Amino acid sequence: MTVLPISMSQFSSRLISPSHTTFQRRAAPEQGGLLTGKDPTQFNLADPLRLWIIQVGIIIITTQVLSLGLRKLRQPRVIAEILGGILLGPTAFGRIPGFSKHIFPSQSIPFLSLVANIGLCLYLFLIGLETDTAIIRRNARLSATVAAAGIVIPFGFGAALAIPLYKHFIDSSQVTYTHFMLFTGVAYSITAFPVLCRILTELKLLDTTVGIVVLSAGVGNDIMGWTLLALSVALVNAGSGLTALWILLVCIGWALFLFLLVSRMLFWVARNTGSIENGPTMFFMTIATLILFGSAFFTDVIGVHAIFGAFLAGITVPREGGLAVALTEKLEDMVTVIFLPLYFTLSGLSTNLGLLNTGTIWGFTIAICVLAFAGKFGGCTMAARYAGFNWREASTIGSLMSCKGLIELIVLNVGLSAGILTTRVFSMFVLEALLLTFATTPTVSFLYPPHLHTQATVTDGIGEMAQGGQGSNKEEA
Secondary structure (H helix, E strand, O other): OOOOOOOHHHHHHHHOOOOOOOOOOOOOOOOOOHHHOOOOOOOOOOOOHHHHHHHHHHHHHHHHHHHHHHHOOOOOHHHHHHHHHHHHOOOOHHHOOOHHHHHOOHHHHHHHHHHHHHHHHHHHHHHHHHOOHHHHHHOHHHHHHHHHHHHHHHHHHHHHHHHHHHHHHOOOOOOOHHHHHHHHHHHHHOOOHHHHHHHHHHOOOOOEHHHHHHHHHHHHHHHHHHHHHHHHHHHHHOOOHHHHHHHHHHHHHHHHHHHHHHHHHHHHHHHHOOHHHHOOOHHHHHHHHHHHHHHHHHHHHOOOOHHHHHHHHHHHOOOHHHHHHHHHHHHHHHHHHHHHHHHHHHHHHOOOHHHOOOHHHHHHHHHHHHHHHHHHHHHHHHHHHHHOOOHHHHHHHHHHHOOOOHHHHHHHHHHHHOOOOOHHHHHHHHHHHHHHHHHHHHHHHHHOOHHHOOEOOOHHHHHHHHHHHHHHOOOOO
16 A cells, blocks of 8 residues: 655645545535525525514514504503404405515414414413403392393303304305304404403403403303313313213313312412512512413313413412512513514404405404394393393493403404414404494493483492492483
């Protein structure tokens, strides 16, 4: 074997040569941007943050601008968020050439959806924090009557309307009528409790007999509505009725575990960290957050939905010392300003009012709106009248309970993602939710002006106060 001599200079030149593979330089990844002449909205799978920031900025600005205008009409913020989502979708801005391709390309939707669903879990956690079961216990008779009427009658209307909707718009080979009927009935039965709280505050009704009964019934209605939705999702995800039963039983067992054991553990943590006296500490916030996402994970993997676990986790937080209120104040602004508008935008991207393009479709859309209002308004009004309220107060309760807002959109999105609803049917129901929520404030202002408000001084005696006030308000009604 012959070894060819090589000089030191040749060795050095080979070693440091740019073409030599031993120490070959790697080209830095192209960052792109305005200064290099690249489109900043171009989606990059390895680094989606830039486009995500653009999307969030557009969503928040659109929502805020609409909110400023609608605030003068005393409309809740949720109306601006729903409208903003619809405008950014294919109904309006999506018709501008290149808008959806550059701002909301299909490849970016999973990232937007991930953040939006994290925010949705946080929001359902906040709803659980705001759900005070003590209100139901104090006004059990009235709240049970109104809540039951607000569930049973609208559900019946929804089930009846589901028959022609299923025949005209749903592929029977892909979706069974039972699944479609359940989602339609639940969408009709639900009341937007968080939006309801804000409307009651705006109209100064929280300390009135009407407001307390509506608040109590709204809590009960929401709990029953979420239970029905959990059952519906379990039936859709299960291969058989027996599997759905097992899923529901496991979900009930998880709820009992949270209420009986985890809630006591949280109370012990809150007491020993001083969270009850001084507000939630960092350690308590960490434990609560772990329970929130742990519960969401469990309900998701058993086949229900992550939002149910988040809702149950919120209910388990102790109410002593205003702890739930303080925890809500820590989370609410971030969730409301950033996360919820993202979720509404995702709903808007799935809503295409341009699909409502025939007289038959508009006929069904009008029927959806009329029956949704008639079921809630009629059922709750008759129940309140039976409980002892005069017609004006009873009709006010019916109007407030017909408020839909975010909660129905959550139900509809669950149905859409499960393949139960088509985009056209989804758009019809989104329009119904928007119109009924928009109509709530002016209807209540007309039916129950401030000079007719009956203040509640003892919440335990709402029933007697309602019956006692019936005669005094009879002339005004």
